[in-house]
Amino acid sequence: MTVMAHDQGGRPYTVEDLGGMPDDGRRYELIDGMLLVSPAPGARHQKVVLRLGMFMELRCPDDLHVFSAPFSVRTSESIELQPDLLVARDADLTDKLLPVAPLLAVEVLSPSTALNDLNTKKAAYERMGVRSYWIIDPQDPKLTVFELDADGCYGQVADVKGEDPFDATLPFPVRIVPAQLLGTLYNRPVE
Incomplete structure (x- = not known):
């Protein structure tokens, strides 16, 4: 992951700048004017996002939506x-985005994004008021769940690995x- 604090003119990035980013398979995100550029994710990452999305969609109430x-x-x-989800x-919702x-919010860790997912994005989601933040490690399958407390701060409510279940309420x-x-990738050696 690459982080850039200012554009070539020395000013912080804005959402308008995101429209000019290349369509190159990378993910371009913005936190407090800093541009985060992530490479295309790998097989385990994508499998987790797809399976979690399908699983969540099947259980999602009609007044809510799941997006990847x-x-x-x-x-x-x-x-x-x-x-990621x-x-x-x-x-x-609007037709184009969630304002x-x-x-x-769910982030699936990749080697290049792990530090940002665990720190920078977690802090941004907390400030936004995202009630529940899930971090999934696809290498050694693990789910860590944070939920906002009464003071608006994240507290860890779950940390489950492998075959251990997590019963979410939020x-x-x-x-x-x-x-x-991970489906059948679970038994495949990590490279």
Whole structure:
């Protein structure tokens, strides 16, 4: 992942700048005017996103929607993120993006994005007011769940590995087993 704090003119990036980024398979996101550029993800990452998305979609209530990246969450002119997976209220959506915090944001770790997912994005989602933030490690399947407390701060509510289940209540009841998100890739050696 590459992080750039200013454009060539020395000013912070804005969401308008994102429209001029190349269509090159990379993900371009913005946190407080800093541009985050992520390379295309690998097989385990994509399998987890696909299986989790399908699993969540089958259990999603009618007034909510599940989206996978690239789908933008733009809460200001200096913040636009594309969680690997998100859940949003139908009433909050526009045709192009989500202009408010999602109910759930999920990031699946990649070697190039792990530090940002665990720190920078977590802090941004917390400031936005995302009620539940899930981080999934596809290498050694693990799900870590953070939820906002009464003070608006994330507290860790779950850390499950392999075949251990997590029974989520937010944004809707669903049971997640990290190993099942990899399907047959679970038994394949990590390169």
